[in-house]
Amino acid sequence: MKKKIIVVGGGLSGLMATLKICEAGGEVELFSYCPVKRSHSLCAQGGMNACMDTKGENDSVHEHFDDTVYGGDFLADQTAIKGMCEAAPKLIKMFDRMGVTFTRTPEGLLDLRNFGGQKNKRTLFSGSTTGQQLLYALDEQVRAWEVKGAVKKYEFWEFIKIIKNKENVCRGIVAQDMNSMEVRAFRADTVILATGGPGMVFGRCTASTICNGSAVSAVYQQGALIGNPEFIQIHPTAIPGSDKNRLMSEACRGEGGRVWVYKDGKPWYFLEEMYPAYGNLVPRDVASRAIYDVCVNQKLGINGENKVYLDLSHIPADYLERKLGGILEIYTEFVGDDPRKVPMQIYPSVHYSMGGIWVDAKHNTNIPGLMASGECDYQYHGANRLGANSLLSAAYSGTVSGPEAMRWAKEGEKGSELTDEELAKAAKECRDEYEAILKMSGSENAHELHHELGDLMNQYVTIERVNKDLDYCFDEVKKILKRWDNIGIVDKAGWANQEGMFARQLRNMILYALVVTKAARMRDESRGAHYKREFPTRDDERFMKITIAEYDQATEEPKISYDDFDHSLVKPRPRNYAVAKKE
């Protein structure tokens, strides 16, 4: 019998895992909210890091490894990062064979650009839609396997929860057809979650509307541990918007963009002044804090608003077109100004979650039979992710989780297969829960409540965190959780009912918001993206540890503990981007 693996999520990581499973002779049932070709990986613009060393800079895999560890403020598993950086050039060659339209040098080789937190050119790119191109390549390869019968797609199906057998091993999932609303249980030998980040917990952010972290929260409530949830990356350069903050790629800075505001009537290039060694190419957490400081504390934002200039207007238009075309279109389209002529106006925005489901070196969670890979895991970025390392970690993690899922399916102590009764029971529970949601008749609107949740999280749990504010935020989120019980559902339709499904997702988002807030409250230090003015320095003595959050059924709150991790390869040293990095 062929081994059957369920992969939930069809972004870069889920598709990569799917390919590896097919190649190993397994069968995949691939679940996704949306056609996998529309997954959020396609929003990554700037590129993917890999040491190709084709620019005469003597770049090395070790340098990539060290930049990643240093950029992550020494909180990521070093052996895992080493594996990822070593694999990166091989992955690029794989993508090249698959037909990714990488931008090329005049002699037809793969071009490289600069990116934040790295001194060497190491970022491969495909115009400014690299994520789209990488995702499409894997989507195409998976389609070929679909034709061969090894992959069955369940698109427009929402994952609800995992099913454990009597030995407490994950042996299946419950999912719901988003059109017919049918709730069904599925058996599997292994389940991989590759469901992406929780951006929507913050309301407006750079993430797609589908990135709500609902699946992660669901398995957390079923006992999966969460690692480092407080580390939320704030991208320094986004176009603020009322529906979403649109990303302005770090490639803008990589290609020579300068960040400034007026000070005493003259342009002040504050990143270049504060961080002479890296200038505009400091990592994201550093740039975001500087912009926040300039706008909020020094009140020097454009016209007194929370915005600064990101300036490309000094760069020749044809060069910009070739290197950044796609994203300049986004700015022109959504703002109306032409960045080739006038400086863009940008402000930091929630962008990426370094934290996520705790996994071991092979991407197994603490629940046997359940794996996690991609942004929904916590593995590769520590306290801050370097730009262009996310496409890498997404693709790479799939090359680890896929084969491991097959190994587990063949050799793991899986215990008994789910019986028909167990399947029916699990489906019925989810169906009953959903029916109960549809019957809710309170006065709260789920979308309005979500908006309030986002406002709270954005205000208190982003760039600068203050303990008393975090306490306040935590209590307020708990109130929102209580108010969730008073939601009213207007739409009672048994077909394509988005309101009912959103209410279920919202509850999961609220519970995850508590995890992020509590973990932030407990970590009394500043490290990477997590910054507290009360504790402005890194405290390796107390906090060179990963945060572990465990769901407590009784209180519906997380229990926070700390654990050691692998930092055996390079010793921690102070992180200072004002001077060149030393080893």
Next chain:
Amino acid sequence: MAETKKKVHFIIERQDGPNSQPYTEEFEVDYRPALNVVASLMEIQKNPVTKDGKKTTAVVWECNCLEKVCGACMMVINGKAQQACAALIDHLEQPIRLTAARTFPVVRDLMIDRSVMFESLKKIHGWVDVDGTWEVHNDAPRQNPKTATIAYEISRCMTCGCCMDACPNVNQSSEFIGPAPMAQAHLFNLHPIGEYQKEERLDALMEKGGLASCGNSQNCVQACPKEIKLTEYIAKLNRDTNKQALRNLFNK
């Protein structure tokens, strides 16, 4: 300020299910600068009440990225198929009329079923045949940067279906696969390894529902939100299939 009281008027065609009769409902949303159609629909979600004060259900539609990259939120806005996230209210005449792109089966309200587009990618062999994802200890072939630039242009196609909706020959009773999948066939033919399956792709395009169904109305190229030169690539495929047809004749 008077501006804050300004309202945006929508007339939205709704439909409860694939076989239900469509009906319209009107909504008003508070104006704000840079407001777009998706953001307006989100406001309606928060307070699903019609212009006349009648409580109703929120409008159902599909969206993901809101950056005009994922292709999900395509709908017909004031008669033109486009991405709702990039449709700025400032650029639209009011009342703004939203309807589903009825070239495709309607799922509910503005949500449509575009699975036919993904199925077409199977027909045209829309992938490069690689031996596997493993290392082959060989670099992929170099590419002429000019060819790579053309490939990049086509590879930005987000399967949104604007070109399909604009094409007079694509509809639910026609077998024509439409402009987007054809351009994808050309994309893979441009790739140095993908080219090995060029014959299979051209043969597929010579079958019923392929190139011969194109009426050369040139609507697609006007409709493409990514400004992909669809007609140029379709013309190129026409030349390629003609050559292929001759070859097939002689090889029989």
